[in-house]
Amino acid sequence: MKLEELPQERSALNGYTRELCYGKDEEGKFRPGLSSGWEVKAAALDLAWDDVNERIEEAAELVKRGKKSPLYYLMIKNLMDSSILSSYTGLWRIRLKRHFKPSVYKRLSDKVLARYAEAFNISVEEIRGMEL
Amino acid sequence: MDSKFEHIQSAHCENGVVVKLLKSRGITQINEPMAFGIGSGLFYVHIPFLKLNNAPALSFRTMPGRIFKQTCNFLDIDFASKRFANPRKAAAYLDNLLGQGIAVGCQVGVFNLSYLPVEYRFHFNAHNIIVFGKEGGSYLISDPTMEAPTRLDEAELLKARYARGLYAPKGHLYYIQGSGDLAISEDELRRAVLKGIKRNVRDMLYIPGNIAGVKGIKYTGNNIRKWRDELGLRKAGRYLGHIVRMQEEIGTGGGGFRFLYAAFLQQAAELFDNEQLVRASEEFSHAGDLWRGSAVKMAGVFKGRASEQSDFNEISELFYEISDLEKGAFQRLSKIVKGNV
Incomplete structure (x- = not known):
């Protein structure tokens, strides 16, 4: 990789920072240089987000159809899985799974919901009032 | 912002923190490639059955934290590395170090780092930044992967230090012990x-x-x-x-x-x-x-x-x-x- 060939293409980091990469100068010596981005990896990141957005839409659909509670949607929306959510809320995964059932969710106390609210960075009222 | 503090950008966060912490104590021979090499940073691993973000778990580098520890060990430099069960103690400990003028490396999760574009904010907890001061309610932050230094307020930094999930930092901070300039031959x-x-x-x-x-x-x-x-x-x-x-x-x-x-x-x-x-x-x-x-x-x-x-x-x-x-x-x-x- 030559320094002058460092790609200067698009990136989600545009407007935030350029990233430092290593390449060879004219004398063949490796030096740091700045790259604005590389299409190949920008496309890979797009792909990851397509995936995420697809999962969010699926989750919203499940909530609308009454198959899952809004907590499930919020977990997916926050890019979490049940193990991450479990560590943020301090609730066991088996309990999370129960709380994803709309019938169980409806009976949850504010105290339990507050744990979710903190994990999702929103208020209990926002969770209760959620419409998809 | 502390005008004496010179921000150093690096390719990799942990390398950058090592370079900067050493430099803050007068050791200038260690640039990023040196830190990476002495820390034996190069690696490859593909862990079957473990999925990260619904994809195979693989890495091109060594375990998080290893580059700092090993570089210091191999250069015979005393360092301290601490985790805290109690977030309040973690914040107080950091403030105390900053009060002594010590630059501190902190492991953080990127999900809650507001200065990064949202596209990069997954639940990735092995990111490293330097905290080099505190002004009013905000911490002065040098994130080595960024072109310029930045700030985080108290709540934000604490949240990032207590991100949960894989590699949860648990308030992990590290710094070079003692004071005054060091030298290596x-x-x-x-x-x-x-x-x-x-x-x-x-x-x-x-x-x-x-x-x-x-x-x-x-x-x-x-x-x-x-x-x-x-x-x-x-x-x-x-x-x-x-x-x-x-x-x-x-x-x-x-x-x-x-x-x-x-x-x-x-x-x-x-x-x-x-x-x-x-x-x-x-x-x-x-x-x-x-x-x-x-x-x-x-x-x-x-x-x-x-x-x-x-x-x-x-x-x-x-x-x-x-x-x-x-x-x-x-x-x-x-x-x-x-x-x-």
Whole structure:
């Protein structure tokens, strides 16, 4: 990789920072240089987000159809899985799974919901009032 | 902002923190490639059955925290590393260090880092930043992957230090102990470089099992060959996209850290005035180019331009070629350091 060939293409980091990469100068010596981005990896990141957005839409659909509670949607929306959510809320995964059932969710106390609210960075009222 | 503090940008966060913490104590010989090499940063591992963000778990670098610890150990520098069960104590401890004018490395999760674009904010907890001061309610932050220093308020930093999930930081902070300027001699530097190379040879050639080191690269190559049939084109493409991200995304310096390692060996060659190290550096430079070439091929698949089994075979063969190349290079390095250069 030559320094002058460092790609200067698009990136989600545009407007935030350029990233430092290593390449060879004219004398063949490796030096740091700045790259604005590389299409190949920008496309890979797009792909990851397509995936995420697809999962969010699926989750919203499940909530609308009454198959899952809004907590499930919020977990997916926050890019979490049940193990991450479990560590943020301090609730066991088996309990999370129960709380994803709309019938169980409806009976949850504010105290339990507050744990979710903190994990999702929103208020209990926002969770209760959620419409998809 | 503290005008005496000079922000240093690096490719990889942990390297950058090491460079800066050493520099803040007067040690200027350690630049990013040096930290990466002495810390034996280069690695490869593909963990089967573990899925990260619904894709295979693989890494092109060593465990988080290792580069700092090992660089300090090999240079005989005393450091402290602490985690806290209680977030309030973690905040107070940090404030106390900052009050003494000590620059502190902090492990953080990126999900809640407001200065990063949202596209980069996954639940990734092995990010490292330097906290170098506090003004009013905000911490002065030097994130080595960014071009400029930034700030975080108290709540934000604490949240990032207590991110949960894999590699949860638990308030992890680290710094160099004592005060005043330190110095390392050229002999000490040479010894550390040799130790770093030896350890890296061990990790890449002799680690047991077939999923890590140069063998791990073939393991992934074998998997890729089967993905089209086993997973279908769509999912296989997503997996390849994930590999490209791990390999080329911000923090790698390009080519899955291989250019960084080539840069390190070039500096080592100068330090020891050794032609063979120059050749080894060239091999890693070539490996980096091949890794980048494989990323282009993988992008061809997930962008829908290449969809045949032969395309997957080609990528797989590239992984084999890279594995053999790196194996040869590390065997050569092994001989060089055994003769103590």
